[in-house]
Amino acid sequence: GAVVSQHPSRVICKSGTSVKIECRSLDFQATTMFWYRQFPKQSLMLMATSNEGSKATYEQGVEKDKFLINHASLTLSTLTVTSAHPEDSSFYICSASPLWEQSNQPQHFGDGTRLSIL
Amino acid sequence: QKEVEQDPGPLSVPEGAIVSLNCTYSNSAFQYFMWYRQYSRKGPELLMYTYSSGNKEDGRFTAQVDKSSKYISLFIRDSQPSDSATYLCAMSAYGNKLVFGAGTILRVKS
Numbered sequence: 001g002a003v004v005s006q007h008p009s010r011v012i013c014k015s016g017t018s019v020k021i022e023c024r025s026l027d028f029q030a031t032t033m034f035w036y037r038q039f040p041k042q043s044l045m046l047m048a049t050s051n052e053g054s055k056a057t058y059e060q061g062v063e064k065d066k067f068l069i070n071h072a073s074l075t076l077s078t079l080t081v082t083s084a085h086p087e088d089s090s091f092y093i094c095s096a097s098p099l100w101e102q103s104n105q106p107q108h109f110g111d112g113t114r115l116s117i118l
Numbered sequence: 119q120k121e122v123e124q125d126p127g128p129l130s131v132p133e134g135a136i137v138s139l140n141c142t143y144s145n146s147a148f149q150y151f152m153w154y155r156q157y158s159r160k161g162p163e164l165l166m167y168t169y170s171s172g173n174k175e176d177g178r179f180t181a182q183v184d185k186s187s188k189y190i191s192l193f194i195r196d197s198q199p200s201d202s203a204t205y206l207c208a209m210s211a212y213g214n215k216l217v218f219g220a221g222t223i224l225r226v227k228s
Contacts, residue, residue: 006161034215043206043218044162093161105150105210109161 003027004096006110014118015086021079021113023094029074030096034107035067038091050077074099084117091115121145124207124219133228137194141207141219144188148209148217151183153192156204156221165205166192197226 003026011019023033031052036044048069049057056069066088068080077096081088091114095107124141131137139153150169154162166181168174168190174181180193190209194201207219 002164004161043220046215049215091159095161105216106152106164106167107208107216108164109154111161112159114159 002098002108004094004108004110006094006113008113009111010114010116012116012118013084016083017117019081019084019115021081021092021094021115023077023079023096023110025075025096025098025108028096028098031074031099033071033077033094033096035069035077035079036093036095038093038112040091044093047079052077081115084115086117089115089117119144121217122207122209122219125222126220128223128225130225130227131197133197133199133226135197135226137192137197137201137224137226139192139194139205139207139222139224141190141209142188143190143209143217145209145211145217146185146188147211147214149212150210151181151190152208152216153179153181154206154208155201156206158203162206194224197224199226199228202226 005024007022033050035047038044047062050069050071052071058064071077093112095109097107122143153166156162171183171185178195182191204221206221208216210216
């Protein structure tokens with residue numbers, strides 16, 4: 001149980017393109033999902049907390065107009081990287097926790113999306 | 119000082135060895151402790167989840183939490199080459215976001 005699916009797994013696109021990444025909880029509902037970014041050989045960096053039915057909460061230094069988050073249902077959150085540039089190239093990972101788990105823990109992760117901007 | 123300290127390794131062991139992975143932390147409010155395994159180009163996979171202090175065993179894996187020392191451990195018995203991965207410790211206080219360690223690269227040689 002507690003499977004999180006992320007799509008697409010790999011994106012290669014030109015600079016200036018907007019890219020949408022989907023995160024779905026397949027066998028549970030989640031009011032909160034999380035978006036992380038991971039650079040090579042580094043740990044995960046939380047970008048934002050996605051809340052179903054309300055605005056996302058962004059971490060300090062993360063541009064909310066650059067990284068648009070929509071959490072339209074209890075099983076789907078999307079991250080859109082707008083007007084992507086090469087410096088946005090990274091590994092983006094989402095996570096979620098079932099409603100019945102206390103304190104949003106433990107979190108279950110998707111398999112990530114590798115974004116490459118040319 | 120980082121909230122969570124974890125030696126990045128790499129840690130190389132022979133097949134069959136007992137592996138010990140550790141993290142220390144400074145925030146006494148942390149109550150939830152997790153170990154994740156991450157293979158290259160994949161998302162983290164939850165291995166162990168512990169609330170508060172104590173031990174938890176699942177197959178070849180044992181997680182220990184010592185809140186008095188602010189120290190958590192993951193032991194892997196009879197290590198296999200397929201255990202080669204990056205192991206991330208993570209922890210949180212109630213209702214708060216996860217704080218990760220840097221991750222330890224483990225290599226199990228056959």
